[in-house]
Amino acid sequence: MQFETSLIHSLRRAVTTRLPATIVLLGTLVLSIVVGAAGGIAQVVNSIVTGGMWALMAVGLALVFGVMNVPQFAHGESFMVGAYVAYFVFNPIHKTLQDNPDAFLAFVAPLLAIIAAGVAGFILGLFLEKVLFYPLRLMSKAGEWVMNAFLLTVGISFILTNGTTLVLGANFRGVPRYWDAEPLTILGAPISVDRIMAFLIATGSIGALWFFLRRTRTGRAIRAVSQDEIGAQMMGINLNFIYPLTFGLATAMAALAGASLLFLFQAYPTVGLNPLYLAWYVVMMAGLGNVAGAIVGGFVVGILQTATQQFAGVVWADVIPTVVMIAVLLVVPSGIFGSEVKGISER
Amino acid sequence: MLELKNLDASYGFLQILWDVSLTVEDGEFIGLIGPNGAGKTTVMRTIAGLLTPMGGEVLFKSRRMNAVPAHRTTKMGISYISESLNLFVDMSVRENLLMGAYIVRDRDRQLETLEFVYQLFPRLKERERQLAGTMSGGERKMLAIARGMMSNPQLLLVDEPSLGLAPHLVADVFHSLQTLQEAGVTILLVEQRVNATLEITDRAYVLEQGRIVMEGPSSELMTNKHIKSAYLGI
Numbered sequence: 001m002q003f004e005t006s007l008i009h010s011l012r013r014a015v016t017t018r019l020p021a022t023i024v025l026l027g028t029l030v031l032s033i034v035v036g037a038a039g040g041i042a043q044v045v046n047s048i049v050t051g052g053m054w055a056l057m058a059v060g061l062a063l064v065f066g067v068m069n070v071p072q073f074a075h076g077e078s079f080m081v082g083a084y085v086a087y088f089v090f091n092p093i094h095k096t097l098q099d100n101p102d103a104f105l106a107f108v109a110p111l112l113a114i115i116a117a118g119v120a121g122f123i124l125g126l127f128l129e130k131v132l133f134y135p136l137r138l139m140s141k142a143g144e145w146v147m148n149a150f151l152l153t154v155g156i157s158f159i160l161t162n163g164t165t166l167v168l169g170a171n172f173r174g175v176p177r178y179w180d181a182e183p184l185t186i187l188g189a190p191i192s193v194d195r196i197m198a199f200l201i202a203t204g205s206i207g208a209l210w211f212f213l214r215r216t217r218t219g220r221a222i223r224a225v226s227q228d229e230i231g232a233q234m235m236g237i238n239l240n241f242i243y244p245l246t247f248g249l250a251t252a253m254a255a256l257a258g259a260s261l262l263f264l265f266q267a268y269p270t271v272g273l274n275p276l277y278l279a280w281y282v283v284m285m286a287g288l289g290n291v292a293g294a295i296v297g298g299f300v301v302g303i304l305q306t307a308t309q310q311f312a313g314v315v316w317a318d319v320i321p322t323v324v325m326i327a328v329l330l331v332v333p334s335g336i337f338g339s340e341v342k343g344i345s346e347r
Numbered sequence: 348m349l350e351l352k353n354l355d356a357s358y359g360f361l362q363i364l365w366d367v368s369l370t371v372e373d374g375e376f377i378g379l380i381g382p383n384g385a386g387k388t389t390v391m392r393t394i395a396g397l398l399t400p401m402g403g404e405v406l407f408k409s410r411r412m413n414a415v416p417a418h419r420t421t422k423m424g425i426s427y428i429s430e431s432l433n434l435f436v437d438m439s440v441r442e443n444l445l446m447g448a449y450i451v452r453d454r455d456r457q458l459e460t461l462e463f464v465y466q467l468f469p470r471l472k473e474r475e476r477q478l479a480g481t482m483s484g485g486e487r488k489m490l491a492i493a494r495g496m497m498s499n500p501q502l503l504l505v506d507e508p509s510l511g512l513a514p515h516l517v518a519d520v521f522h523s524l525q526t527l528q529e530a531g532v533t534i535l536l537v538e539q540r541v542n543a544t545l546e547i548t549d550r551a552y553v554l555e556q557g558r559i560v561m562e563g564p565s566s567e568l569m570t571n572k573h574i575k576s577a578y579l580g581i
Contacts, residue, residue, distance in 0.1 A: 217449065227438065228433045228436070231429075234426075234427050238416075239418070
């Protein structure tokens with residue numbers, strides 16, 4: 001009897017923890033081959049590029065949810081702020097460059113714009129945490145926090161979107177391209193330098209974050225807080241240092257994504273909406289708070305999006321991924337890579 | 348080293364501790380015994396800074412600690428090994444131990460302490476790379492104690508280390524606590540195993556329904572009539 005229950009238990013465990021991930025990864029591989037065969041390598045490369053950006057967005061969501069238990073619905077506005085900052089830094093430099101060309105500055109200007117967006121995002125995150133979430137945490141009773149934090153992020157989202165419309169208007173502000181260079185040929189497909197750089201920025205930032213979380217003292221402390229908040233305090237970790245830092249990092253990553261994709265999305269007040277939904281979609285499918293799952297999930301969604309557009313048409317772009325998400329959640333409610341979030345019920 | 352003066356503590360409206368006073372001198376091994384729900388863990392949580400007392404005083408090295416948060420008490424030299432262990436389950440044994448040394452910034456000293464706890468618990472060295480969440484109850488207990496020592500504490504608060512452990516492991520754990528005391532660490536031990544606790548501690552306090560009802564040298568308490576009938580069943 002004992003054997004039987006433990007066998008069933010372990011089988012179920014194997015099925016619910018590994019099998020969904022294997023199926024999804026295999027499915028993604030097959031899908032990308034199909035996409036490649038039907039639409040050319042360029043389609044696959046493009047979906048990897050956008051996938052990297054969704055991964056960058058989703059990692060921020062996963063981090064904030066895992067460490068602070070904040071369901072961040074203002075993450076799209078961080079994307080939007082990043083896009084605007086990049087635009088306002090890049091555009092003046094671009095204008096002066098037209099009068100007096102300078103190859104070095106032309107190469108560095110987009111990077112400057114994107115880095116400025118990241119820094120601005122980090123500062124915005126710090127500010128929001130210190131000014132809004134910190135007092136809310138002091139006032140929230142046990143069990144209320146997740147809901148309160150959710151409502152707060154929705155409020156922030158409204159204010160940032162409408163505030164931006166008020167100050168800057170609803171105009172689209174974009175750049176035709178960041179780097180004025182010939183597309184590079186990858187596996188026979190021409191890929192624009194902007195896309196390649198966007199991919200490098202996404203993977204570079206994710207890699208840097210991963211190294212930070214795994215190998216540094218402060219990064220370990222962030223993970224410790226997400227795994228056991230009381231235990232972390234007992235080790236001497238100050239939550240009032242870890243929370244703003246985490247929120248700042250997450251916001252910075254969304255801003256980086258917004259800035260890197262400026263050539264694709266342009267900057268306007270509601271630009272963050274679609275990336276927000278996609279990032280949530282990734283996080284829910286991968287497992288709430290699971291940072292590693294969010295990275296893989298971003299690429300999965302990128303491919304899924306491209307495949308939908310190619311085989312079903314653009315109008316289905318939001319429908320099919322949503323159907324897939326619902327199907328995944330019906331089978332594995334904790335997400336394909338499992339949820340690492342602790343202590344939700346205690347708050 | 349530690350002094351509680353007329354401590355009152357509560358969770359919301361529910362008062363748990365009434366007028367609790369106790370002292371722990373440098374290098375002493377003190378036991379705090381009592382039945383389930385007497386408030387032993389609440390005493391520990393208050394000292395560790397996880398709970399702010401509603402009345403009375405907590406003094407550590409003559410400093411008032413009432414409003415000092417948990418992460419600061421750790422820096423001041425108090426280490427709390429909780430009943431629920433609060434391990435970082437998705438981190439390896441080594442990572443958990445290094446987290447224990449979070450406040451120790453000197454890398455060499457961290458590794459020195461790591462060697463020391465590995466000597467004390469060779470099992471942990473064997474399991475260095477294993478995730479804490481996949482270890483057995485006894486190993487987790489060892490890991491929690493070892494992690495609590497990684498900050499080089501002056502005062503170690505140990506909450507029910509025997510809970511859920513097989514008897515031979517309990518002996519191991521108690522033995523390691525004695526080794527620690529010999530190494531100069533002051534220990535406050537909360538336990539339900541009255542007999543074993545009285546055997547290894549210098550002095551002990553008895554907490555019942557949130558009040559200290561008895562205190563004295565452990566050897567004397569062992570022969571006390573109330574203790575004998577209520578806890579030892581003789």
